[in-house]
Amino acid sequence: IAGPCKVVLAGSVAKQLLVEVNAGLQTLDRPPRLHGFLANKDPAARMYADWTAKTCKENGFDFILREVDREVLEDEIRQANTDDAVDGMIVYYPVFDSRRDQTIQWTVSMYKDVEGLSPQLISNMYQNIRFLDPPANLRKSILPCTPLAVIKILEYLQIYNTFLDYGKRLFGRRITVINRSEVVGRPLAALLANDGAEVYSVDVTGVQHLSRGTGLKKQRHEVRDMEGWGLEQCLPISDVVISGVPGESYKVPTELIREGAVCINFSSEKNFNPDVKDKASIYVPAVGKVTIVVLMRNLLRIVQNKPQTNGK
């Protein structure tokens, strides 16, 4: 007999999100234009670029792939920063696979950065500053794609409680995030905690606790090292378990997962064993399809943020 666990595929979430994106698109007088900069020979980067192209075309976005030599990449980005015909940009990493890649990230104008990697956008995110233009608050800050994709999945699954006020909708939830990389795990943990959750952020070095404190009194989350803690402490008390560990061999120990927990995998490998379905109430095996729609949503938001489109 099949258990009560529901397996939710990213495609279903992506489909619902696309309805919202398409409605936004209808209000514009021309399709938003995204330039994708490919300056490496990495097959995974090319696959991601091809996939972006396909999804953009299918949904009425204008995507132009720019294959450039990596030594001229920064100049090309600077030019695109001032070119009105370019609404948004994405760079396929790694380019140099060194700290120089960060210099490239910093070159992209924050007003054209669909990936949400510009220093100001990252700083806004950690500080729980949601708008670019306080106190008018008409232009939303752009969030990084994969963390936001996970949030959109949690909204779809109604883990976000819409009865509560915006910004507090994860109040009362305990969430474990296994991965603390700068691109996904750490920003994701911060976003969830800023929305009111108690978050356990786990990496190879240990566990951190992120929270806005009793009654969400703090405006943004605070971080505390949890000495001596491991998955044995976090998983049995977590309503949601989100895992993104690279490599085939890593598996979240099913026996530690709480009965009825929601389990989400964003690693390209399967971090959960098949028996997770005997424990979880909901299992989401992958998120990639949502990430790409979030990329388009970010591009749309960038266009909507422009002064001429909001009547300013």
Ligand code: NAD
């Ligand atoms: P990364 O190597 O930068 O980070 C890996 C993280 O996992 C680190 O924080 C590390 O400490 C932690 N980790 C490793 N082994 C662990 C263990 N045994 N226990 C606990 N924590 C452990 O990788 P990344 O860039 O964050 O990517 C991670 C995975 O997510 C990859 O599989 C990548 O393909 C995937 N990813 C998916 C998307 C998407 O949209 N689906 C986007 C980005 C990355």
